[in-house]
Amino acid sequence: MLGRELKISPVLQKDMKEGDKYSVYFPKGIWYNLNDWSIINATVPKYFELQASFDYTNVHMRDGTMVIYYDNSANQLMTTHDILYKGKMTLIVARKKVTTAAYDGYILIDDGHSYMEMNPENMGKSENFQLR
Numbered sequence: 001m002l003g004r005e006l007k008i009s010p011v012l013q014k015d016m017k018e019g020d021k022y023s024v025y026f027p028k029g030i031w032y033n034l035n036d037w038s039i040i041n042a043t044v045p046k047y048f049e050l051q052a053s054f055d056y057t058n059v060h061m062r063d064g065t066m067v068i069y070y071d072n073s074a075n076q077l078m079t080t081h082d083i084l085y086k087g088k089m090t091l092i093v094a095r096k097k098v099t100t101a102a103y104d105g106y107i108l109i110d111d112g113h114s115y116m117e118m119n120p121e122n123m124g125k126s127e128n129f130q131l132r
Helices: 082-088 120-125
Strands: 007-008 019-028 029-033 039-042 046-051 058-062 065-068 091-094 103-108 126-131
Touching: 007 019, 058 065, 058 091, 065 126
Parallel strands: none
Antiparallel strands: 007 058, 019 046, 029 039, 029 058, 065 091, 103 126
8 A cells, every 4th residue: 555545566476477367455445446447346355356467567546535646657767846847747536426525635745855754744845735
């Protein structure tokens, strides 16, 4: 898990081949696959079968959450400051079935040159966003 929003499920089994199935534990909730938008509906926490791929890692996003995405296909080393001011970011929203739902989130933005650890003191240096 990456926060409460993302479930990252890399293939960790030896000798796995393209297309093979592997079991992954999912907490309760609706999870959207960010590669093909298929849905896993975990009405209770349990294991689901995913398909192994050499082209991508299985990444699922919990419903009712938002994440900011940046396509770094050029493989450049960038800080969040660089991405914010030089790049194009996309806001990905995994909608809840309830149409009146509100979504909150934050992004931690660095200054581009200082070392900063993730801790409660630095949360004031984040940008909050909300979608209604």
